[in-house]
Amino acid sequence: MVVIMQIGVDEAQIQNVIERLNAHGFDVHRSSGDQQTVLGAIGVKPDFDIRHIRLLEGVSDVFRVTAPYKFASRDWKKEPTVVDVGGVLIGGDEVVIMAGPCSIEDEDQINRTAAFVADSGGKILRGGAFKPRSSPYSFQGLGEPGLRMMREAADKHDLRIVTEVMEISRIETIAPYADIFQVGARNMQNYSLLKALGRSGKPILLKRGLMATISEWLMSAEYILSEGNPDVILCERGIRTFETYTRNTLDLSAVPVIKAKSHLPIVVDPSHGVGLRDKVIPMARAAVAAGADGLLIEIHPDPETAKSDGPQSLYFEQFSELMTQIRLIAHAIGRSIEEERATAH
Numbered sequence: 001m002v003v004i005m006q007i008g009v010d011e012a013q014i015q016n017v018i019e020r021l022n023a024h025g026f027d028v029h030r031s032s033g034d035q036q037t038v039l040g041a042i043g044v045k046p047d048f049d050i051r052h053i054r055l056l057e058g059v060s061d062v063f064r065v066t067a068p069y070k071f072a073s074r075d076w077k078k079e080p081t082v083v084d085v086g087g088v089l090i091g092g093d094e095v096v097i098m099a100g101p102c103s104i105e106d107e108d109q110i111n112r113t114a115a116f117v118a119d120s121g122g123k124i125l126r127g128g129a130f131k132p133r134s135s136p137y138s139f140q141g142l143g144e145p146g147l148r149m150m151r152e153a154a155d156k157h158d159l160r161i162v163t164e165v166m167e168i169s170r171i172e173t174i175a176p177y178a179d180i181f182q183v184g185a186r187n188m189q190n191y192s193l194l195k196a197l198g199r200s201g202k203p204i205l206l207k208r209g210l211m212a213t214i215s216e217w218l219m220s221a222e223y224i225l226s227e228g229n230p231d232v233i234l235c236e237r238g239i240r241t242f243e244t245y246t247r248n249t250l251d252l253s254a255v256p257v258i259k260a261k262s263h264l265p266i267v268v269d270p271s272h273g274v275g276l277r278d279k280v281i282p283m284a285r286a287a288v289a290a291g292a293d294g295l296l297i298e299i300h301p302d303p304e305t306a307k308s309d310g311p312q313s314l315y316f317e318q319f320s321e322l323m324t325q326i327r328l329i330a331h332a333i334g335r336s337i338e339e340e341r342a343t344a345h
C-alpha cells in the first residue's frame with residue numbers, strides 16, 4: 001500500500017500514520033522530499049480496509065498495490081489454468097466454442113441444435129432450464145425435464161453441457177445433467193451460492209456481473225477457488241454503461257486484463273453482450289482476436305419463435321459462417337478451433 005501525505009503536513013501527523021500502519025502489522029518505508037512524504041506500507045493483507053488510513057489527518061491519498069484476491073491471481077499461479085471438462089480443455093491452445101439456445105424449449109429444438117453445434121465444431125452445448133428472467137411473467141424454463149432432454153441430445157453428439165444454476169437448493173437437481181455450472185451475471189455476487197459451488201466438484205462458468213469491476217469479478221472467483229474448486233472459467237458478457245443502442249457494452253478489454261491479472265481461462269459471450277444478432281458476429285470475431293479461450297453463443301433453429309432471446313440468437317447458417325471465420329482468426333494468432341465434422345450439414 002502506498003500512502004501519500006498532504007503537502008506541508010507536520011512531523012507529528014506523519015509519525016501518527018506510521019504508528020497506525022505499524023499497529024496494523026505493516027512495515028513502513030518512508031520517502032520524504034522537500035515538500036511531500038510518501039509512505040510505502042509492506043505486508044500482504046488482502047482484507048485490509050484502506051479507509052482506516054485514508055481518514056487519518058494529513059493523508060492525501062492511499063493506493064492498494066497488491067490485489068485483494070489471492071488464488072485467482074497470476075502472482076499466486078504463473079501458468080495458465082486449463083479446465084478439463086470431460087476431456088474438453090478450456091484455457092489451452094484451442095478456442096472452445098459453446099453454443100445453443102438461450103432456453104431449452106422442446107426435444108426437437110435441442111436435438112437439432114445439438115447436432116448442428118457438434119457438426120460445426122462446437123464442443124459444449126449451452127441451454128437454460130432454470131432461467132433468470134428480468135420479468136416474472138417471461139418464460140422461466142422447463143426445469144428438470146429440459147435438462148433431461150439436453151443431456152440426451154448432448155450425449156448423442158459427444159457434447160458437454162453448460163447450464164445455469166440460480167440457487168443452492170438446485171445444485172443437486174442440476175448436477176447429474178451438467179458438466180459445467182453457469183453462474184449468471186445477476187448472481188455473480190451471490191456469495192453463498194459461490195461458496196456452495198466451490199464444494200460442488202464441477203467446473204464453474206462465472207459470468208461477470210452487469211455492474212461489476214474486474215476486481216469484483218475476480219473476488220467472486222476467489223469465493224469458489226477458496227472453497228477448494230480450482231476449475232473456474234470466467235465469462236465476459238457485457239456490462240451496463242450509458243450506451244443504450246446495444247443491450248450491454250461488451251468489454252473486450254477485459255480479456256487481456258484478465259490474462260494479465262489472473263491464470264483463469266476467460267470466454268466471451270457476445271450474445272448477451274450486444275443483444276442484437278447482426279452485432280453478435282463481429283464481436284465474436286473480435287473476442288477470438290482479443291485472445292478469448294472460448295465463446296458462448298446463442299443459436300436457435302428458428303430464432304423468430306424462440307421463447308427467450310430470439311433477437312440475439314444466430315440462425316444456424318450464420319453460426320456456421322462465423323465458425324469458418326473464427327477458425328482463420330484463431331489460426332492467425334497461433335490457436336485453433338475444432339474443424340467441422342465430415343458429415344456436416
Ligand code: PEP
Pocket residue numbers: 102128132183184185186207237272
Ligand atoms: C444466459 O446465459 O442465458 C444468461 C441469462 O446470461 P446472463 O446471466 O449473462 O444474463
Ligand code: MN
Pocket residue numbers: 102103272298308309
Ligand atoms: Mn439468453
